[in-house]
Amino acid sequence: MTVDGADRRLRRARQLTLASLATNLWTSLLLPAIGLAREPDPVQLALGAAGVVAFAAAQTAVLYSAVTPWLAERRRRRFQAVLAVVAVLTVPLVGPVAAGTWPTWAWLGASLVGMFPLLLRPVTAAAATVGVLAVSVVVAGWAGVAVRDSLLITGGVGVAVAGVTWLQVWFWDLLVEARQGQAARARLAAAEERLRFARDVHDLLGHDLTVIALKAELAARLAPVDVGRAGREAAEVQRLAGSALHRVREAVHGYRAVDLAEQLTAVGEVLRSCGVRCTVAQPDGEVPPPVAAELAAVLREAGTNVLRHSRAGWCRIEITRENGMVTMTVSNDGAVDGGPDEHSGGLRGLADRLAAAGGAVHARREDSVFTLVASVPVAA
Template sequence: MLSEAGTPRADRRLRRARQATLLSLVTGVWASLLLPAVGLFREPEPVRAALGAVGVLAFLIAQTAVLYAAVTPWLDPRWRRRFDLALAGAAVLTVPLVGPVAAGAWPTWAWLGAALIGMAPLLVRPRAALAVAAAVLLVSVAVAEWTGGSVARHLAVTGGVGAGIAALNGFQVWFWDLLVDARQGHAAQGRLAAAEERLRFARDVHDLLGHSLTVIALKAELAARLAPVDPERAGREAAEVQRLAASALAEVRESVHGYRAVDLGEQVAAVAEVLRSCGVRCTVPSSPVDLPQPAATELAAVLREAGTNVLRHSRADWCRIHIDREGNVARMTVTNDGAGGTDPDAHSHGLRGLADRLAAAGGELRVRRQDAVFTLEATVPVPS
């Protein structure tokens, strides 16, 4: 049985495969019902032949509906149950209507019984399908004895042909089920990729804004404190807040539109200047090495988060930023004093997000604290 999960109707390839499967199943149905029609033509009594035709037609309509439901996983379950009940009712109706047709000369109902056995695996589970097959065989034997036909012939048609139809129908619907599962898996993979991209973008926005907003908050607080005692310096701090806010807005816009190219040297200079303006002696032993854009982007994100942590989670007097390259590995180390007894805010997802980001890029993030000195070290691979 196919799952009830929705299948995208807009997928043309899947829709064509479904149509081909349904056509194949319906063709098999018509072929299996042509032989009961032989009995209708061999029936000498017109009334009995007409009643038999009614029974065969009702069975054909119900069977086609059930096959349609078997390859339509988005169908309402209520309709699926109605089709199943309609087939069961039509099968019961065919016993008195089709059973006596061409009695003794042709096993008319036995062919319908074969179609029923062939349908069973599509409707119920394997054990229940075996029970249905056994019940149909018993009915076929009863019809043979009632109409004076050959029991062996009825059993051969109902059991042998029915098993062949069941195998063919089961394979076709199983293959269709595989196509549906593959399509649903592809759709799920697309949704997962979109979710991962949203998470990556959220980390980027955090990396971009976390540092800037922390500095803006600190400088705004400083300007508020200086306003009563030193209005001139408070004005300079307020102007710096305005500049930082405009810079953060520009970075976000560039990130959203995908035009942001990171200059690691500028990033180091900017972070060092912000730290110095907040009273932290920041030293950069040497100019950052020239790195490819992917590596520079990753290290710039770590640098912004490290600068934010120095301002937010420590009472640092000094900070040292060092970036070097050894072979195919670029390394950045940020060290500062004044580390307190608490770790950086776990709820900000800052360092944890950076660790995940670097791991995805093949790098690694390490942090350690010795007495009051906190060290953050990030490594990223650099292609030769």
């Protein structure tokens, strides 16, 4: 992919979101653990501990699926179903724990209410919250703890946790949508470039192929009646075909005239679409077509390096013309170890190509700033 830097930032944001959501676990592990510590019956203690651990595990799986957009929907629903089953089982397993001394299940109920923004629509979540409160009242009466305390814990703490959870998930969804928008813009820029090239090839070949088809048809008709003229037409077809082939090769290899300003604009748009602040300083005056073709190749390699081999936050592209040389400088921050240098394969290929035109390419790294400088003589 050409957006590795942006993906790394998204992965870091995902890890932070997951860690933040995991704070939900304190209501399903730490506080119920107080009730487990107060339970004198070893059998009930074991059953309660199993219920708490199973609930925490199912809750962790749902939290993980909530911030993993590439997870299959079937697996996501499976995690949610497991959480629902475990939540029901915790009522007989955890409800009697520390009966009369600590509202153990009420904390699990609060944690469950805090999960509803991940699982349900607002109206359904409100209805489910009322249901959990009703269960908390029943468990409180069964376990001999204060109903008011259970309602305050399940309702008050649960709604507070739900609000925090909703805010975290909302921010995460915004990040994912922004990333998807960046990827779509990058794909659109690449598609536009392919369409531009396709139009160029069509313009090159459309007329030539039409003439070739007509002359080939004419030669076929003349062959039985005028062999000499048919031969001349066939020779003309051969000449036109060779000319068309030559022009296509020039287009493919970048030797035909290149609009360097257009290339600069396209690369700048791709970088910006991937979250890199890009500044482009256009050259003063027109760059000769042969020089533009060489610098366009360097520009494409430099743009690829910024996206693949750095965590760039900014990039500056500048082209200057002085003393018979046209120089392009591409600088970006976020250079990482193992990135390109003047010995890397892509830059070696560029150095060989520019050397054939009398130019040169150099790369340097200062702290986290990577700079690529390419120079081509105007007479290239």
